[in-house]
Amino acid sequence: MGLALISVERLSHWLKNSSVLFFAYVLAIFYGNIYAKLTLPLAMFILPLLAYSLRVKSLRWQALLPSIACFPVVIQALTGNMVVKADISVYFCFFYSMVVVLVVSKIRPDDSLVRLGVLFGSLLIGVFMVANASLNYRPGMSFYELKNLISTPLGSSNYLAVFVLYGLVLALYAKEWLCSVALIFAFMATFSRTGYVMLALAGLIYLLDSRTTIIARWPKISCGALAIAVAAVVSFLLVTKTVLPESLAIRVSLWHAALYHIAEYPLFGTPRSEYFYIFNGLAWDPHNSILNLLLLLGSVGTVIYLAYLYLMLSLFAKLGRDSVFWRSVYIASIVTLVWSMFEVVLLTPAYDIVMATMYGLAIASKLNRVEASVSLPSWITEGRISAEEKKDYELISRVKAQGQRAPVSVE
Structure with missing residues (x-):
């Protein structure tokens, strides 16, 4: 019973380790197809596990x-x-x-x-x-x-x-x-x-x-x-x-x-x-x-x-x-x-x-x-502003780094 629990824990850890899953996914591409009632690349069976570990939502x-x-x-x-x-x-x-x-x-x-x-x-x-x-x-x-x-x-x-x-x-x-x-x-x-x-x-x-x-x-x-x-x-x-x-x-x-x-x-x-x-x-x-x-x-x-x-x-x-x-x-x-x-x-x-x-x-x-490329000043990292103001500053800095105009919000 103890070994079974350890195996389950290890499996859970691997499923959450995106680097391990990604490496397995790449190898699966080069391995090729799985032939069953429906022929599919082996990599496409691993991809859902990778998506789960990454919590893909957007x-x-x-x-x-x-x-x-x-x-x-x-x-x-x-x-x-x-x-x-x-x-x-x-x-x-x-x-x-x-x-x-x-x-x-x-x-x-x-x-x-x-x-x-x-x-x-x-x-x-x-x-x-x-x-x-x-x-x-x-x-x-x-x-x-x-x-x-x-x-x-x-x-x-x-x-x-x-x-x-x-x-x-x-x-x-x-x-x-x-x-x-x-x-x-x-x-x-x-x-x-x-x-x-x-x-x-x-x-x-x-x-x-x-x-x-x-x-x-x-x-x-x-x-x-x-x-x-x-x-x-x-x-x-x-x-x-x-x-x-x-x-x-x-x-x-x-x-x-x-x-x-x-x-x-x-x-x-x-x-x-x-x-x-x-x-x-x-x-x-x-x-x-x-x-x-x-x-x-x-x-x-x-x-x-x-x-x-x-x-x-x-x-x-x-x-x-x-x-x-x-x-x-x-x-x-x-x-x-x-x-x-x-x-x-x-x-x-x-x-x-x-x-x-x-x-x-x-x-x-x-x-x-x-x-x-987005580096925050010390007066932000040292916590002299609120969390909401910090998020706004990070957003503006990131947009500027991308060469775009920052969004303007109207209260």
């Missing part, structure tokens, strides 16, 4: 953007394109993003704890990959047979490479060289050919950022230049008559099919079940995030969701001016979003949860900096 307006982006789905239903059961899982990502930003923006973890969780999770993927491949390997297997061995509950080869690369970028900026080498080996073992290109891009950006001040001084301009370059590559592939490698040719054919269907529903998009036949079961999206957004949500929903991503990246860039950790998050996010122009990355549960988690933490970090 709402961040940034959390609403992913759900607002889904407004065109209502228009689709009103115009006769009803969402069917097979479509619902596609919209889970928007819900996950909303809830994650809402909860995680209330936490106050140290950057080192977040980095540790991501690095440990990335290494966990590598361990699971090696274990699964070792158990199922047979001599004489073809390239694609070997590639199919690279899987974990999170996903398969190409998808896993995205998360390993995200962790690798954070490890490089933290100068965790041993971890970086281990993640490079894990990344190479994914056999992701598109991933190898993205690894080269990440390495090039890291070298540029570590040897020059271009990205640090002009993060938005650098990001814009990269976006223009990626748009130019995609446009070239769409119009070129050159014979392309098979995997790239399949992607381009999916892009052409997507553009044809986007032209039919340009404003509000259409449910996935309406266009899935175009791809002949090859993939559940056109391997291009912008085209996928336009298909699902039309131009209206796409603009709203891109605004959400813009606010996210802008905050990463702002925090990254005086934080190596946040600069690494910014670079990792940029590279993986570029990857999403050629692969199924954005609008997948685990990736969207990672991005929303980092955004929530960035919001919390920004608020922490504002609060830290």
Whole structure:
């Protein structure tokens, strides 16, 4: 009986310890899905416990953007394109993003704890990959047979490479060289050919950022230049008559099919079940995030969701001016979003949860900096004024620190 009471007390302590729960939550993201009657990311089972420990009661307006982006789905239903059961899982990502930003923006973890969780999770993927491949390997297997061995509950080869690369970028900026080498080996073992290109891009950006001040001084301009370059590559592939490698040719054919269907529903998009036949079961999206957004949500929903991503990246860039950790998050996010122009990355549960988690933490970090910048004079801290006057002074100081005008109350 005594041991049972001790166990209950320990469990209660853990449930109230947001740092422990947050670390478990991050590891759960990298672990992947739980397969039951309903397939859900393991992290979403831990998130309610984290919300309980944080006593989440208020709402961040940034959390609403992913759900607002889904407004065109209502228009689709009103115009006769009803969402069917097979479509619902596609919209889970928007819900996950909303809830994650809402909860995680209330936490106050140290950057080192977040980095540790991501690095440990990335290494966990590598361990699971090696274990699964070792158990199922047979001599004489073809390239694609070997590639199919690279899987974990999170996903398969190409998808896993995205998360390993995200962790690798954070490890490089933290100068965790041993971890970086281990993640490079894990990344190479994914056999992701598109991933190898993205690894080269990440390495090039890291070298540029570590040897020059271009990205640090002009993060938005650098990001814009990269976006223009990626748009130019995609446009070239769409119009070129050159014979392309098979995997790239399949992607381009999916892009052409997507553009044809986007032209039919340009404003509000259409449910996935309406266009899935175009791809002949090859993939559940056109391997291009912008085209996928336009298909699902039309131009209206796409603009709203891109605004959400813009606010996210802008905050990463702002925090990254005086934080190596946040600069690494910014670079990792940029590279993986570029990857999403050629692969199924954005609008997948685990990736969207990672991005929303980092955004929530960035919001919390920004608020922490504002609060830290508010210093109270000695005549307040020594208790020479009433508690009500002290609250008023704190409010005015906090608002001034944010660069806003203090609210005026009229008695």
